[in-house]
Amino acid sequence: MRTRPLKVALLGCGVVGSEVARIMTTHADDLAARIGAPVELAGVAVRRPSKVREGIDPSLVTTDATALVKRGDIDVVVEVIGGIEPARTLITTAFEHGASVVSANKALLAQDGAALHAAAGEHGRDLYYEAAVAGAIPLIRPLRESLAGDKVNRVLGIVNGTTNFILDKMDSTGAGYQEALDEATALGYAEADPTADVEGFDAAAKAAILAGIAFHTRVRLDDVYREGMTEVTAADFRSAKEMGCTIKLLAICERSADGTSVTARVHPAMIPLTHPLASVRGAYNAVFVESDAAGQLMFYGPGAGGSPTASAVLGDLVAVCRNRLSGATGPGESAYADLTVSPMGQVVTRYHISLDVADKPGVLAQVATVFAEHGVSIDTVRQQGKDGEASLVVVTHRASDASLSGTVEALRKLDTVRGVASIMRVEGE
Amino acid sequence: MRTRPLKVALLGCGVVGSEVARIMTTHADDLAARIGAPVELAGVAVRRPSKVREGIDPSLVTTDATALVKRGDIDVVVEVIGGIEPARTLITTAFEHGASVVSANKALLAQDGAALHAAAGEHGRDLYYEAAVAGAIPLIRPLRESLAGDKVNRVLGIVNGTTNFILDKMDSTGAGYQEALDEATALGYAEADPTADVEGFDAAAKAAILAGIAFHTRVRLDDVYREGMTEVTAADFRSAKEMGCTIKLLAICERSADGTSVTARVHPAMIPLTHPLASVRGAYNAVFVESDAAGQLMFYGPGAGGSPTASAVLGDLVAVCRNRLSGATGPGESAYADLTVSPMGQVVTRYHISLDVADKPGVLAQVATVFAEHGVSIDTVRQQGKDGEASLVVVTHRASDASLSGTVEALRKLDTVRGVASIMRVEGE
Known part of the structure; x- marks a missing residue:
């Protein structure tokens, strides 16, 4: 074993960073044996240097992250700051000064993954980011390595623990959204400002990353439909x-039936109780991957939290350190397939639509005609009447999102349709 | 991209081998793009050369596997023959002549993994074998790479599809073992001689491989308790x-509570219906991994079959080819921890015991005394009487297998105990 240690700079020392530092210390011997050389924490960049950080030598702590990544003796920079800046500049600077990078930054990878990969490649360095998607669950590595000889057709998953906690709570207790969100906040599953989670921004970033790797095609955050x-x-x-x-x-990344284009989207959807994703409880994540040869695979585990995310970071750290020692680099960006990324209108799925309608003869015929005119075939209709008002619940066969949108627009114009109470996609059948 | 192709020798062209050859041909462009160089099928060693093999150039087919692996221009040997010999000698010869090896051979890896890894290391070559455990499910790579920075405490899984099909059938239809086995045979899920599957030999080989990787300790096939x-x-x-x-x-690989020893075992066990493994149907496989930082992860998918196994083989082939191009090798054997592998007697779990007893007063007291004398604490007892005969169903708290064995031996000596109808371990709680 080499005795000269590999030097690691840690950017950020919050929930994840402090756990990375702790495990690097407590498991130092194991890490050294697995890597083939010791790893040493060479510096920790933080915003609040006065905060006491148990187990971290205060002399390593600095507020000058830029100086740390420019030191030139750093082998690996671990970035767990999150957000776009200063993380992006720090990572690029790290590559310029000879370091490889392990990042947990989904927002940055989703937005600027291509540029960061290019910078890594230019300097012959690694960029690993298993922790950016679904916490501890190995997903990036299986997709870009284990399935490298296969053709992935679909990635379908629960990739946000906060929203899964809220929806699970609503499902099991009958609570409304606000009530379930309040409980998630009280228990620490939701942040004070839950927008990134509940509006699907976090899941959309993960969908962009997963789709890019699965389909060997650049998928930008803007390409992901988000609801x-x-x-x-x-x-x-x-x-x-x-x-x-x-x-x-759900985050859903799909190859079109003819194989020439892909779509990526995040939205709530109905899935059958018999589907394995239906039984994913609480803040857990799970991702289904469907490929030509392997068939259906599922990966399940804790999708967030300091320790699980640190596990993923450290797995990458070991891989990147091994690469340093052997002088090789791991797989970089693979975007050779360069498939068309189609807009949401071209997604084909089933729909569950609830309409408030007038309770009089002929309404169903009118509604059915609108569906037929837009080429959307109806699977089942259920009609419930009360006091001159009625509701129609329509479940369609598979149709394009564009056709469904056209149908709904036309339905809203019917005098007999008082309102469209809800539209929900039906997936996983 | 490099234009000179990497040369692949395929040993075996049965269900898996023919699928590997087919995908190498149909997905040649994708594989080339992902590897950075084309891959070429340079030879196929078979036993019956006269058999027509669709899509394989007959001029590549040979019965002389030894000459093929000795050619010297082969970059990667893919071994899908199975069994100990001639596979072992062929793989060793391949390393000696400069090739890396991708194998799907669980029996060989479980028996001679250490020696094969040593041979690979000596010649600076790769030995990859994702397909040896749980077919298409990425498991070897997540354990030896994704979790390389974590401490795995437990691997618990369904790693044999044939037996899961049979047990699932018994569970859902109330059928007996023979009836369910007959159906599995008729449907092609069980081989004509099902011994390797139903007696747990196949699962035990996988348990040995998984335990070795998970605990960085050599675990031999003989170390695995098998029922x-x-x-x-x-x-x-x-x-x-x-x-x-x-x-x-279940295949269960566990680290002891004090962390200094490990056990590996294969046996039928009761698991709660609420456990994710309980809902693994048919011939599917699923493996739970519990580690310090990541917590509970689960990997699920098809555990056998030509296409799924080929997917795993090809993922390894891409990785090994990338390593050839970069001049590096992937992670080799990691056995530095060298933990004690303890015998079954030291395993601690719960037990469900059914006893046929005489239906008279004092029997329960006698039985309870025997458990107490052996230090096995009883959780629940259920007593059912009929016509002078009765049955006692005892569920214990956690106890060592040795204590339980001693208890059962003593119970058999009681006059009032007519027989021990069944003993089943209870796991996953």
């Missing part, structure tokens, strides 16, 4: 139950 | 249901 779950109601869950379904916020 | 599932009865399933459980053939 949050703040408008999911207790009534939607009751409708889902009548269908033998539950509701999950 | 088949041929004696599981319909009555056991009824008992399991009363406990809110089902029965699965």
Whole structure:
């Protein structure tokens, strides 16, 4: 074993960073044996240097992250600051000064992954980011290495623990969105400002990263259709139950039937209770991967939290350190397939639509005609009347999102349709 | 991209080998793009050269596998023959002549993994074998790379599809073992001689491989306690249901509570219906991994079959080819921890024991005394009497296997105990 240690700079020492530092210390011998050389924490960049950080030598702490990544003797920079800047500049600077980078930064990778990979490649360095998607669950490595000889057709998953906690709570207790969110906040599962989670921004970033790797095609954050779950109601869950379904916020990356284009989207959807994703409880994450040869694979585990995210970071750290020692680099960006990324309108799926309608003869015929005119075939209709008002619940066969949108627009213009109570996609069948 | 192709020799062209060859041809462009150089099938060693093999150039087919691996221009040997010899000699010869090896051979890896790794290391070559455990499910790579910075404490899984199919059938239909086996055979899920599967030999080989990687310790096939599932009865399933459980053939690799020793075992066990492994149906496989930092992870997918196994082989082929191009090698054997591998007697778990007893006063007291004398604490007892005969169902708290064995031996000597109808371990709680 080499005795001269590999030097690691840690950018950020919050929930994840402090756990990375702790494990680097407590498991130093194991890490050294697995890497083939000791690893040494050479510096820790923080915003608040006065905060006491148990187990971290205060002389390593600095507020000057830029100087740390420019030192020139750093082998690996671990970036767990999050956000776009200063993380982006620090990572680029790290490559320029000879370091490889392990990052947990989904927002940055989703937005600037291509440029960061290019910078890594230019300097012959590694960029690893298993922790950016689904915490501890090995997903990036299986997709870009284990399935490298296969053709992935679909990635379908629960990649945000906060929203899964809220939806699970609504499902199991009948609570409304706000009530379930309040509980998630009280228990620390939701942040004070939950926008990034509940509006699907976090899941959309992960979907962009997963789609890019799965399809060997650049998928930008802007390419991902995004719909949050703040408008999911207790009534939607009751409708889902009548269908033998539950509701999950899903990230779905799909190759088109002809194989030439892909789509990526995040939205709430009904999935059958028999689908393995339906039983993913609380803040857990799970991702289904469907490929030509392997068939259906599922990866399940804790999608967030300091320790699980640190596990993923450290797995990458070991890999990057091994690469340093052998003088090689791991797989970089693979975007050779360069498939068309299609807009949401071209997604084909099934829909569950609840309409408030006038309770009089001929309404169903009118509504059915509108669906037919837009080429959307109806699977089932259920009609419930009360006091001159009625509701129609329509479940369609597979149709394009554009056709469905056209249908709904036309339905809203009918005098007999008082309102469209909800539209929910049905997935995983 | 390099234009000179990497040369691949395929040993074996059965269900898996023919699928590997087919995908290498149909996905040649994708593989080239992902590797950075084309891959070329340079030779295929078979036993029956006269058999027509669609899509394979007959001029590549040979019966002389030894000459093929000795050619000297082969970059990667893919071994999908199975069994110990001639596979072992061919792989060793391949390393000696400069090739890296991708193998799907669980029996060989479990028996001679250390020697094969040593041979690979001596010649600076790779030995990859994702396909040897749980077919297409990425498991070897996550364990030896993704979790390389973590401390794995437990691997618990369904790693044999044949036995899971049989047990699932018994569970869902109430069928007995023989009836379910007959159906599995008729449907092609069980081989004509099902011994390797139903007696747990196949699962034990996988357990040895998984334990070795998970605990960075050499675990030999002989170290794995093995109990088949041929004696599981319909009555056991009824008992399991009363406990809110089902029965699965599990491979369990565990670190002891004090961290200094490990155990590996394969046996049927009751697991709660709420455990994710309980809902693994048919011939699917699933493996739970518990580690310090990551917590609980689960990997699920098809555990066998030509295409899924080929997916795993090709993922390894891409990795090994990338390593060839960069001049590096991937992680080799990691056995530095060198923990003690303890025998079955030291395993600690819970037990479900059914006893046929005389239906008279004092029997329960006698039986309870025997448990107490052996230090096995009883959780629940259920007593059912009929016509002078009665049955006692005892569920214990956690106890060592040695204590339980001593208890059972003593119980058999009691006049009032007519027989021990079944002993089943209870896991996953």
